[in-house]
Amino acid sequence: xxxxxxxxxxxxxxxxxxxxxxxxxxxxxxxxxxxxxxxxxxxxxxxxxxxxxxxxxxxxxxxxxxxxxxxxxxxxxxxxxxxxxxxxxxxxxxxxxxxxxxxxxxxxxxxxxxxxxxxxxxxxxxxxxxxxxxxxxxxxxxxxxxxxxxxxxxxxxxxxxxxxxxxxxxxxxxxxxxxxxxxxxxxxxxxxxxxxxxxxxxxxxxxxxxxxxxxxxxxxxxxxxxxxxxxxxxxxxxxxxxxxxxxxxxxxxxxxxxxxxxxxxxxxxxxxxxxxxxxxxxxxxxxxxxxxxxxxxxxxxxxxxxxxxxxxxxxxxxxxxxxxxxxxxxxxxxxxxxxxxxxxxxxxxxxxxxxxxxxxxxxxxxxxxxxxxxxxxxxxxxxxxxxxxxxxxxxxxxxxxxxxxxxxxxxxxxxxxxxxxxxxxxxxxxxxxxxxxxxxxxxxxxxxxxxxxxxxxxxxxxxxxxxxxxxxxxxxxxxxxxxxxxxxxxxxxxxxxxxxxxxxxxxxxxxxxxxxxxxxxxxxxxxxxxxxxxxxxxxxxxxxxxxxxxxxxxxxxxxxxxxxxxxxxxxxxxx
Numbered sequence: 001x002x003x004x005x006x007x008x009x010x011x012x013x014x015x016x017x018x019x020x021x022x023x024x025x026x027x028x029x030x031x032x033x034x035x036x037x038x039x040x041x042x043x044x045x046x047x048x049x050x051x052x053x054x055x056x057x058x059x060x061x062x063x064x065x066x067x068x069x070x071x072x073x074x075x076x077x078x079x080x081x082x083x084x085x086x087x088x089x090x091x092x093x094x095x096x097x098x099x100x101x102x103x104x105x106x107x108x109x110x111x112x113x114x115x116x117x118x119x120x121x122x123x124x125x126x127x128x129x130x131x132x133x134x135x136x137x138x139x140x141x142x143x144x145x146x147x148x149x150x151x152x153x154x155x156x157x158x159x160x161x162x163x164x165x166x167x168x169x170x171x172x173x174x175x176x177x178x179x180x181x182x183x184x185x186x187x188x189x190x191x192x193x194x195x196x197x198x199x200x201x202x203x204x205x206x207x208x209x210x211x212x213x214x215x216x217x218x219x220x221x222x223x224x225x226x227x228x229x230x231x232x233x234x235x236x237x238x239x240x241x242x243x244x245x246x247x248x249x250x251x252x253x254x255x256x257x258x259x260x261x262x263x264x265x266x267x268x269x270x271x272x273x274x275x276x277x278x279x280x281x282x283x284x285x286x287x288x289x290x291x292x293x294x295x296x297x298x299x300x301x302x303x304x305x306x307x308x309x310x311x312x313x314x315x316x317x318x319x320x321x322x323x324x325x326x327x328x329x330x331x332x333x334x335x336x337x338x339x340x341x342x343x344x345x346x347x348x349x350x351x352x353x354x355x356x357x358x359x360x361x362x363x364x365x366x367x368x369x370x371x372x373x374x375x376x377x378x379x380x381x382x383x384x385x386x387x388x389x390x391x392x393x394x395x396x397x398x399x400x401x402x403x404x405x406x407x408x409x410x411x412x413x414x415x416x417x418x419x420x421x422x423x424x425x426x427x428x429x430x431x432x433x434x435x436x437x438x439x440x441x442x443x444x445x446x447x448x449x450x451x452x453x454x455x456x457x458x459x460x461x462x463x464x465x466x467x468x469x470x471x472x473x474x475x476x477x478x479x480x481x482x483x484x485x486x487x488x489x490x491x492x493x494x495x496x497x498x499x500x501x502x503x504x505x506x507x508x509x510x511x512x513x514x515x516x517x518x519x520x521x522x523x524x525x526x527x528x529x530x531x532x533x534x535x536x537x538x539x540x541x542x543x544x545x546x547x548x549x550x551x552x553x554x555x556x557x558x559x560x561x562x563x564x565x566x567x568x569x570x571x572x573x574x575x
Contacts, residue, residue, distance in 0.1 A: 021429055024128045025574050028136035031279060039277045043107070043310040050275060053144045056135045059272040060285065062229065065302045067309035071107070072446050075391070076317040076345045077326040079382045081509055082519075084351040084364055087128070087398045087428060091347045091435070092317040094131030094427020095396075095442065097280045098435030099313055104443060107311035108133070108284040111299045111319070112147065112274070113140050114215045114291070116187040116552055119560035124575060125289075129428030131435075133276055133284045137571050146223070147185050147214050147289065149270035153236075153263040154183045154219045160259045161241050162197070165205040172244045173252050175207040179533055180241035181550075185214040189553030212550040215291040219263070221538035223271055224288035224300045225336050232271055233264040239537040251496050253536070273303035280432050283311075292319015293509045294550045296328040296540065301337035308339075313446070320509035322346065322385040327474050330389045331455045332502045332540055342451040343442055344386045344393045348379055350403045350411065356520045365402040372407055376414045377521040381512070383420050385474055390452035392445050395422040396438055459502050463490045463532070466503045467543055471527045475512045480527045486543070489532040493541060498534040505529075507545035514546030 022030070036058045037047040050058040076095065078088040092110060099106035110133070113125035124140035126133045133139060142148065161180060165173060184191065191211035197204035214220055218239055226232040237255035244250045254260050273287040287303035290296050297319030307314040318325030318333075326344070334341060350372065351364040357375030359368050379395065386393040395415055397408070408424070415422040423441050426434030457469045464480070471477045482490070493499055505527075510516040513525050531544040544550075554560075563573035 021129055023575065024132060025136065025571065027130060027279070028132060028134060029570065031134055033134045033277055034281050036275060036277075039281070039283050040275060042283050043275075045310075054138075056276065057138060057144055058275045059144065059269060060275050060306055062272055062302065064309055065227070065305040069305070069308045071308040071311040071314045072343075073304070073308065073339060073341045074313060074315050074343045074345065074442055074446075075326065075329060075341045076315060076347060076396075077322045077329075077382070077386065078320070078347040079352060079378050080321040080323065080356070080512060080519075082352045082355045083361055084349065084355050086347050086349055086352050088317055088347045089125055090128045090131045090428050091345065091396050091398065091425055092315055093127035093133060093278055093284070094425065094432060094435040095345065095438055096282055096284070096315045097131060097278050097432030098427070098439035099315065099442070100280070100282045101432040102436055102439050102443070104439070105312040106282065107307040107314050108278060108282065109299050109303050109307050109314055109316040110284065110286050111317070112143055112286050112289040114147065114213065114289055115141070115185045116213050116215075118574070119554075119563075120187045120552065120558055121555045128575075130279055130431035131427040132279050133286065134279060135276070137574060139276065139286065140574055143286075144269075144274050146270040146274070146287070149266055150217060150219050150223060151183055151185060151214050153266040154214070154217045156263055156266065157239065157241065157254055157257070157259045158182045160257050162204050164257055171252055171256055172246075173242050174245040175205055177245075177249070178207065178242035180239070181210045181212045183212050183214050183217045187213065187552040187554045189551065192549065192551045210551070213291075213552060215289050216294045216550040218535045218538050219267075220288060220290050221295055221535060221540075223267060224290055224296070224298060225333070225538055226271060227301055227337070229264070229268075229271065232267060233260050235537040235539070236260040236263045237537075240534055249492070251536075271302065273300060273306050290319075292325035292328070294506045294548060296332045296504050296538075297325035298329050298333045301333065301339070304337065304339060313443070322382045323474050323512055324507070324509055326386060327456070327470065328504055330391075330453070331457065332504060334453070335455050335459065335502060336539060340451070341391050341453055342449075343445045344391045345396050345438070345442065346379075346382055346386060346393050347396045347398060348382075349398045349400065350407050351400065353378060353411070358520070367404045367407060369406060369410060372410055375520065376411070379411070379414070380418060381476060381521050383418055388473060389456065390454050392448075392450050393420060394438070394441050394445060395420055396425045397422050398428070399424045399426055460500045463494060463499050463503060463541060463543075467505065467529060470503065470505055475527065476521060476523070477513065477525045477527055480529050483528065483530045486529045486532045493532065493534045496534075498536055498541060501534075502540040503543055504535075504540045505543045505545055506548045506550070508548055514548075
């Protein structure tokens with residue numbers, strides 16, 4: 001894959017007819033990225049308007065997000081994920097590359113990766129194959145330091161809260177009612193429950209504590225949803241860390257601890273979106289990284305607005321399937337950010353649909369039309385999910401070598417009966433060239449101006465009614481049941497004025513239910529809500545369903561075991 005010198009990176013050791021596509025890191029290391037000032041120039045920005053972080057990364061000015069909207073917004077989502085992989089991030093990158101190849105001034109907007117999945121099981125979040133963002137190694141590791149700043153701001157509030165308890169507790173905070181956790185950007189199950197303050201009188205107040213991974217931190221959500229520096233500090237001040245003792249049970253906020261100002265200065269640069277580039281040299285804006293299962297799963301409003309100010313088409317993604325990231329994108333991010341999505345791309349694979357139809361993972365490379373037919377309702381369900389928000393949808397079918405013509409025909413015919421077009425994509429192997437048909441279809445759909453976007457529910461509805469609507473209309477269930485603690489929490493949140501904000505349901509990504517083992521499209525199920533908390537700073541409530549964890553654990557064989565660094569500093573094993 002080669003392009004005109006000076007306009008895009010060049011892959012020096014990967015001809016299109018090679019029998020083996022190199023690994024992601026091999027492709028990234030073989031690329032010659034453009035200087036970041038040249039990428040910024042594509043957005044109409046001068047070199048003195050960006051703050052470079054080395055040669056290939058830069059911070060964008062906040063002013064960019066205040067400019068008038070110029071572009072059209074396209075969301076990339078997916079069917080419910082399986083271990084077989086769907087390639088949503090890869091298609092997002094490939095679509096942005098393809099749009100530029102067919103003459104559209106397109107910009108990619110994605111989330112930043114978390115170190116937990118990088119060293120755990122999932123890997124990074126920079127795309128893959130010939131559809132990835134650069135510099136891949138920096139992006140997947142420390143990047144521009146945003147996650148570290150978010151972790152520091154979160155930890156500052158934790159420290160100030162425990163210091164307040166130690167120094168007399170003037171606010172009468174009840175330690176057993178503290179809801180603010182600690183955070184770290186690593187998968188570490190041992191930190192899900194702990195006891196702190198041990199040692200003696202000088203070592204703090206003894207109490208139970210828990211850690212969450214940084215993508216589940218409310219500070220991460222605030223960075224993703226803030227619209228200005230002023231809004232950032234206001235939202236930080238609104239964070240509820242716990243409640244007072246006694247029957248009054250008044251909420252205690254970060255501003256009561258006088259922490260918001262110091263937290264905001266730690267985030268002064270982290271709130272600014274990051275400019276990088278795709279493998280083919282097009283602009284990509286990466287910012288914030290809330291997970292789609294345990295948080296709202298979208299990149300920042302500031303990044304999306306910045307892209308909309310300078311591009312004709314903005315391609316963005318939301319975490320996991322349409323039941324998680326897309327629903328929260330529509331009901332949380334677009335509502336708060338006043339965004340207007342006009343097309344959705346739904347990514348799926350033959351292998352994924354067969355697995356939802358009951359085929360074993362080890363047999364997915366074998367043709368099985370029966371399993372595929374049983375898995376097709378999964379595609380229908382996610383198509384309907386997107387359409388109910390008033391957004392037209394096209395299916396991007398990620399083609400792999402084991403897909404047979406009969407399997408492809410079965411999916412095409414099924415989609416035709418739904419009135420939805422299916423476009424084959426091969427962006428992992430071919431880069432933007434493998435997504436040009438998808439790009440043209442997206443542009444044609446934008447030209448129709450058929451979108452009539454609207455959130456699923458009105459925010460003023462009671463919390464239980466909002467949860468019930470999501471369960472019935474998005475998951476396909478019969479409703480929600482509530483643990484006694486969740487019932488009490490809902491009543492309390494509504495009593496302190498937090499009942500009229502959007503709801504973010506945290507649940508497994510692997511199933512439409514709260515049971516990760518129930519694949520396909522189950523019927524007549526209910527969702528169990530075990531805990532409900534108010535993320536007053538982020539501006540939404542969080543309802544935790546089933547056994548979902550906000551601190552993941554490492555697998556039996558972590559990806560970290562296969563990583564190393566050579567004597568010349570070259571990284572091996574990162575993906």
